[in-house]
Ligand SMILES: NC(=O)C1=CN([C@@H]2O[C@H](COP(=O)(O)OP(=O)(O)OC[C@H]3O[C@@H](n4cnc5c(N)ncnc54)[C@H](OP(=O)(O)O)[C@@H]3O)[C@@H](O)[C@H]2O)C=CC1
């Protein structure tokens with residue numbers, strides 16, 4: 035409640051439900067936010083209004099300004115929020131500072147000066163370091179504040195960060211996101227949240243600035259698990275798609291035509307339509323780094339192991355991402371996993387879907403077909 039009061043002063047959100055309205059409405063006429071929340075306790079799409087410029091939200095911290103964190107923080111700033119940023123590599127703060135963000139030199143100082151602090155870190159190790167390490171965010175937490183970790187980590191990591199944050203009297207929400215660089219830029223992320231419900235409700239207008247929908251999934255660990263299951267499926271899909279592209283080429287088909295065929299059928303997916311054309315050209319502009327996809331598969335396999343659930347497809351896909359990492363592709367987009375399937379040929383050159391190799395292979399496949407007929 036203390037947290038809600040702090041934020042209720044000025045905050046509003048795209049769904050027209052101001053914090054002050056919630057605070058001031060008598061309990062028996064709770065029509066607005068709380069009622070909306072109870073009506074859609076697991077899933078809430080964002081409503082379609084925008085934040086009035088004259089109603090400034092409370093002080094928001096943002097830790098971790100990589101591919102995802104930077105556009106997310108930028109959207110908060112553009113919506114008129116008072117945002118304070120920190121990033122290990124300070125230069126990544128500069129574009130946000132020029133947009134109006136404040137800067138503090140440690141996660142602890144950010145948390146101490148903000149009401150709600152978001153973190154978007156690479157992996158479990160960095161999420162723990164930034165939350166609980168020396169001059170970590172926990173050092174600046176106290177009752178009335180909230181910590182929202184939007185990184186993709188496993189449930190055990192999230193639980194341990196939650197314990198440390200809550201030991202200060204502050205509230206904790208895990209809120210990993212589905213959606214990549216472009217949805218982050220467009221404010222179209224999907225939040226998979228779990229933890230303190232009151233922090234979820236308080237943070238909802240901020241989530242609605244950065245995303246198109248949010249799920250509240252209950253206890254800490256459930257948001258992390260949902261995210262890992264989604265990304266386990268995604269990693270396997272991309273590995274399977276890669277096999278299909280290469281097989282189509284090897285039997286003399288045009289992989290670009292395969293992408294088009296898939297886009298019109300039952301297995302169509304925005305992922306295939308978006309990534310397919312550049313994969314055919316052996317280009318992997320980074321939206322979701324391959325090293326993070328492999329981390330998510332590793333964590334998902336750990337989750338499956340913890341409940342003795344067989345996941346042989348994901349295990350095989352994970353091996354492929356490990357091969358891709360060993361070939362120096364960690365920082366490429368995860369679609370570069372296709373490179374792990376390309377076998378060395380033509381004097382060490384790997385296939386690159388060149389039109390020359392396609393045409394000559396098509397001819398030899400046809401010759402083979404005639405010979406065996
Ligand atoms: N990219 C995507 O499409 C999506 C990513 N995610 C998840 O979001 C998280 C962030 O992803 P993304 O933005 O792509 O990743 P990036 O690799 O672009 O950014 C990682 C961030 O973590 C920071 N960091 C890494 N190690 C440390 C450390 N030891 N101490 C402090 N800070 C550290 C980096 O700081 P520095 O700048 O100094 O390196 C950077 O701010 C990951 O968990 C990822 O799995 C979720 C959905 C989509």
Ligand SMILES: O=CCCC(=O)O
Pocket residue numbers: 186211212213214265322
């Ligand atoms: O974790 C990364 C997810 C990427 C996506 O959902 O497109």
